[in-house]
Amino acid sequence: MGILEGKSILVTGVTHKTSIAYQVAKIAQEQGATVVVSNFGRAMSLTKRVSQSLDPAPAVIELNVTDDEHLANLAYTLRENGIEKIDGIVHSIAYANPETALGGGFLTTPWPDVANALQVSAYSLASLTMACKPLFSDDVSVVGLTFDARISWPTYDWMGVAKAALESTSRYLARYLGSEGVRCNIVAAGPLDTIAKKAIPGSNTFNDTWSDRSPLGWDTTDAVPTAKGVVALLSDWFPKTTGEMIHVDGGVHSTGG
Structure with missing residues (x-):
């Protein structure tokens, strides 16, 4: 029996086999979960x-997290695809305009x-969580992905600010939803060639x-360690952990220059 046996998990942002989300979906299935994946538009x-390379091939739904109608209909869409309850959400969604918001032009990025x-x-992270809430089971784990935004990174610019906001959003979700059995955590991954x-x-x-700097070493082509961290948080093995940021980065966060 796997650590996600009987659980239903929504995994957003699956694009390629190199993506963290793909590896999360794969390992979650291996651990017994029913997985639904999402993306939108041309992706x-x-x-x-x-998704056809996953076994079994999961349901694929269209979900644009900036589209109010998509969010309003999400619970219905999931039910249409055989999901009557949600036990876990993986938020693997991020975007910043590479021409203006990334690459060193931080001081001139338009609002x-x-x-x-x-x-x-x-x-x-908040809008997706609340859109799924009508289907929440009694024990839900929401996991987001970040690139440690406690410090600034060269060229990361407004995505770094957005990731800092993501990390804070997770803490507030943990505060406001904890009484309903919802855990909200973040995995801070090292750089991966996605x-x-x-x-x-x-x-x-x-x-x-x-x-x-990595004490344990770090393979930028291997998303599996990060995905395993996400799956562990989705499981029942962290029953009293919420509002936390778990580093899966080979230990770089703990080292000096």
Whole structure:
């Protein structure tokens, strides 16, 4: 019996096999969960294609977290796809305009681009959670993904600000939903060679930092350790952990320069 036996998990942001979300979906299934994955727009074709390599192929739903109608209909959409209850949500959603909000132009980024980054990357953790709430079981785990935003990173700019907001949003969700049996936590991953990372100008410098400083070593092509951290938080093995940020980064967060 797996650690997610009998649980139903919504995993957002599945695009390629290199994505953390894909590995989470794969391991969650191996651990007994029923998984539903989501994406939207042009990315839907990628999600549908890559999901066919999961066993069994999960239901794929369209979900744009900035679309009020999608959010309002989410519980109905999940029921249409055979999900009567939700035990876990994986928030693997982030976006910032690489031409204005990333790459070193922090001081000149226009507000509309900042607002978009904050809505997609941070506010959506709350809006997604509340959209799923009508289907919540008695014991729910919400897990978001970040790149440790307690400090500034070169070229990460407004995405760093958005991730800081995401981390804080998780803590407030933990505060307000804990009495209803909902745990909200964040996994802070080291750099991984995903499509999202490649969109960040100069992001390869992160690889050099981890190569020099990781006590445990770090493979930027292997999302499995991060995915295992997410799955562990989705399980019942952290029954009294909420509002926490778990680092799966080879130990870099604990080292000096």
